Amino acid sequence: MSPRVRFWGGLAIAAALLFGVAPALLSDFRLNLLAKFCCLAMVAVGIGLAWGRGGMLVLGQGVFFGLGGYIMAMHLKLSDAGPGGVPDFMLLYGDGTVPGWWEPFRDPVVTVLAILVLPALVATLLGLAVFKRRVRGAYFAILSQALAAAFAILLVGQQKVTGGTNGLNGFQSFFGFTLSDPVNKRMLYFIAAGVLLLMVLTVRLIMGSRYGELLVAVRDQENRVRFLGYDPAVVKTVAYAVAACFAAIGGALFTPVVGIISPADVGVVPSIAFLVGVAIGGRATLLGPVLGAIGVSWAETSLSESFPSFWIYFQGALFILVVAFLPNGLATVGRFFRRRRAEPADPVAPEPEPALETSGKAS
Amino acid sequence: MDALVSQLFAGLSLGSVLLLAALGLALTFGQMGVINMAHGEFMMAGAYTAFVVQGVIADAGVSLLVSLVIGFLVGGLLGLLLEVTLISRMYKRPLDTLLVTFGVALVLQQLARDVFGAPNVDVRAPAWLSGAVDILGVGIPKTRLFILALALLCVLALSLLLKLTPLGRRIRATVQNRDLAETSGISTRATDRLTFFVGSGVAGVAGVALTLLGSIGPTLGTNYIVDAFLVVVVGGIGQLKGAVIAAFALGLLQAGFEYSTTASIAKVLLFVVIVAFLQVRPQGLVSVRTRSLA
Numbered sequence: 001m002s003p004r005v006r007f008w009g010g011l012a013i014a015a016a017l018l019f020g021v022a023p024a025l026l027s028d029f030r031l032n033l034l035a036k037f038c039c040l041a042m043v044a045v046g047i048g049l050a051w052g053r054g055g056m057l058v059l060g061q062g063v064f065f066g067l068g069g070y071i072m073a074m075h076l077k078l079s080d081a082g083p084g085g086v087p088d089f090m091l092l093y094g095d096g097t098v099p100g101w102w103e104p105f106r107d108p109v110v111t112v113l114a115i116l117v118l119p120a121l122v123a124t125l126l127g128l129a130v131f132k133r134r135v136r137g138a139y140f141a142i143l144s145q146a147l148a149a150a151f152a153i154l155l156v157g158q159q160k161v162t163g164g165t166n167g168l169n170g171f172q173s174f175f176g177f178t179l180s181d182p183v184n185k186r187m188l189y190f191i192a193a194g195v196l197l198l199m200v201l202t203v204r205l206i207m208g209s210r211y212g213e214l215l216v217a218v219r220d221q222e223n224r225v226r227f228l229g230y231d232p233a234v235v236k237t238v239a240y241a242v243a244a245c246f247a248a249i250g251g252a253l254f255t256p257v258v259g260i261i262s263p264a265d266v267g268v269v270p271s272i273a274f275l276v277g278v279a280i281g282g283r284a285t286l287l288g289p290v291l292g293a294i295g296v297s298w299a300e301t302s303l304s305e306s307f308p309s310f311w312i313y314f315q316g317a318l319f320i321l322v323v324a325f326l327p328n329g330l331a332t333v334g335r336f337f338r339r340r341r342a343e344p345a346d347p348v349a350p351e352p353e354p355a356l357e358t359s360g361k362a363s
Numbered sequence: 364m365d366a367l368v369s370q371l372f373a374g375l376s377l378g379s380v381l382l383l384a385a386l387g388l389a390l391t392f393g394q395m396g397v398i399n400m401a402h403g404e405f406m407m408a409g410a411y412t413a414f415v416v417q418g419v420i421a422d423a424g425v426s427l428l429v430s431l432v433i434g435f436l437v438g439g440l441l442g443l444l445l446e447v448t449l450i451s452r453m454y455k456r457p458l459d460t461l462l463v464t465f466g467v468a469l470v471l472q473q474l475a476r477d478v479f480g481a482p483n484v485d486v487r488a489p490a491w492l493s494g495a496v497d498i499l500g501v502g503i504p505k506t507r508l509f510i511l512a513l514a515l516l517c518v519l520a521l522s523l524l525l526k527l528t529p530l531g532r533r534i535r536a537t538v539q540n541r542d543l544a545e546t547s548g549i550s551t552r553a554t555d556r557l558t559f560f561v562g563s564g565v566a567g568v569a570g571v572a573l574t575l576l577g578s579i580g581p582t583l584g585t586n587y588i589v590d591a592f593l594v595v596v597v598g599g600i601g602q603l604k605g606a607v608i609a610a611f612a613l614g615l616l617q618a619g620f621e622y623s624t625t626a627s628i629a630k631v632l633l634f635v636v637i638v639a640f641l642q643v644r645p646q647g648l649v650s651v652r653t654r655s656l657a
Contacts, residue, residue: 057458057461059461126638129638129641129642130638130641133641133642133645134645135641135645137457137458138392138396138398138457138458138461139596139641141398141458141461142398142589142592142593142596143596143637143638143641145589145592146589146592146593146634146637147634149589149630150630150631150633150634151631153626153627153630153631154627154628154630154631156627157625157626157627157628158627268585268589269585272462272465275462279462309473309476309477312469312470312472312473313469313470313473315466315469316466316467316468316469316470316473317466317470318466319462319463319465319466319469320449320463320466320467320470323459323462323463323466324449324452324453324459324463327456327459
């Protein structure tokens with residue numbers, strides 16, 4: 001099978017499962033869970049692009065997930081409150097007035113534009129500031145993590161305008177559709193599944209382009225790319241911004257699907273947890289991050305319900321075993337065995353090991 | 364004047380805590396390029412060591428001094444175990460060590476939760492550390508002074524170790540040029556292991572010191588790990604001097620921001636300042652000059 005056939009085949013199966021099998025077989029409750037997993041998988045697709053293909057260890061995707069989620073939540077809160085109304089939690093904690101920077105989000109168009117543009121803008125600014133000065137590798141990872149820490153602390157600290165630790169919740173409607181109606185819940189699921197497939201397609205297009213080649217080249221030999229006349233900082237920033245945008249869309253859909261967004265979804269630990277699925281599924285593959293993210297979230301939901309402490313051990317062990325011994329993820333297990341059988345006629349050249357930074361020194 | 368002195372001291376105190384948390388990292392991350400996310404959990408292990416030791420030795424003063432020693436050994440041995448089993452296999456993949464050690468951190472945290480229970484526990488401070496000392500008209504808690512002194516003592520001990528002992532020479536040689544050190548007959552593998560032992564041991568000491576500031580829980584380490592890494596990034600790698608300056612600078616800055624705004628906005632401002640600082644000095648405050656490509 002050529003990679004092209006494999007990709008389209010995989011995508012067709014995924015589409016059939018998401019749009020045909022799942023809605024037919026799953027209860028409304030399970031379908032809503034699957035919608036949530038799809039939202040988390042969107043973050044994973046972005047991480048797959050930035051980390052798997054671009055070699056940037058993004059430890060702070062929770063920030064962009066949170067930005068998208070909170071922007072959406074602000075709009076939902078404001079539209080629940082009605083024209084000129086004040087969201088309930090502001091009456092409770094604040095002085096009963098809506099702060100000026102909340103006002104634009106009454107408008108649905110502004111909200112959607114903000115979700116698409118604002119997080120990508122933040123990522124672009126941070127990316128250019130960091131990559132232009134050739135701060136990278138471990139240093140970039142730590143900075144992105146510090147951003148997540150600062151963002152979560154900010155959200156908790158500004159309870160009057162962000163709901164604090166409780167986050168924003170209790171949404172009634174989604175762009176005019178009542179959220180308590182099961183039909184609308186199903187609609188949300190279809191939106192999430194559709195957007196997820198679109199994102200996978202987008203990454204596929206990006207990776208097939210000249211830019212995609214450049215991104216992988218920057219990951220493997222940044223200096224050579226620089227000497228060829230390209231600016232690696234720009235190449236990396238674009239991938240980082242796309243990943244941020246994907247995470248924000250995931251967050252924006254997560255909010256109405258789950259019904260709450262809180263600092264617990266965006267801090268340091270959830271930001272790293274996004275990486276588990278990507279690492280397990282295969283960071284540099286196309287469908288690996290999606291399958292990994294959905295699989296891990298599913299395992300978390302089913303295991304942590306009955307054995308909460310076991311789940312944490314399991315998650316820790318997964319991290320250790322997969323990253324240490326199977327750095328290319330489970331998606332490459334098949335290739336691993338195929339190589340064992342030593343078929344000289346295999347037309348699919350095995351993807352080279354991602355040559356990650358060999359030195360943590362930014363000198 | 365009073366406000367200034369107390370702010371200044373709040374900054375120095377915060378800086379000394381950051382320094383204790385970051386010293387071990389400056390060794391392991393700065394000198395070996397390994398990101399150990401479980402460093403915070405080694406601190407947590409040190410803190411629980413103090414709790415256990417106090418269960419055996421009732422006298423708070425004696426138990427504190429004993430725990431400082433045992434805390435160092437507990438942290439160090441945990442670090443050694445981690446180095447031998449996992450990290451030694453992954454020196455070529457420093458970013459992946461971050462994820463693996465995060466998995467270790469998760470496991471250690473849950474282990475602490477299962478062994479000691481999720482609620483926080485308290486360690487009694489000795490009588491000679493209760494109360495405050497009057498400096499320039501401002502009452503300064505003795506525990507804070509003790510931690511400041513302990514941090515400086517650790518810096519002194521580590522710099523003596525690096526400057527005067529054969530191990531220190533080997534560490535410095537390995538940092539400056541690993542290949543050349545190896546060809547000169549230094550076992551870089553053994554050096555790495557010892558560096559990791561010492562660095563993680565300092566984390567254990569830091570954990571014991573933190574028990575003086577408040578109750579301790581399984582997530583003790585996560586509260587400090589991000590800030591500790593920022594100290595190392597700002598300080599630059601290869602020399603302890605950078606970490607010392609960065610820790611106190613960040614401590615003073617954060618205390619200053621907290622005084623003029625709120626604690627949560629202070630964190631964001633601090634982050635902005637750090638990114639801006641890296642525009643000027645991407646290699647950190649102090650760095651070993653190399654001719655390698657950046």
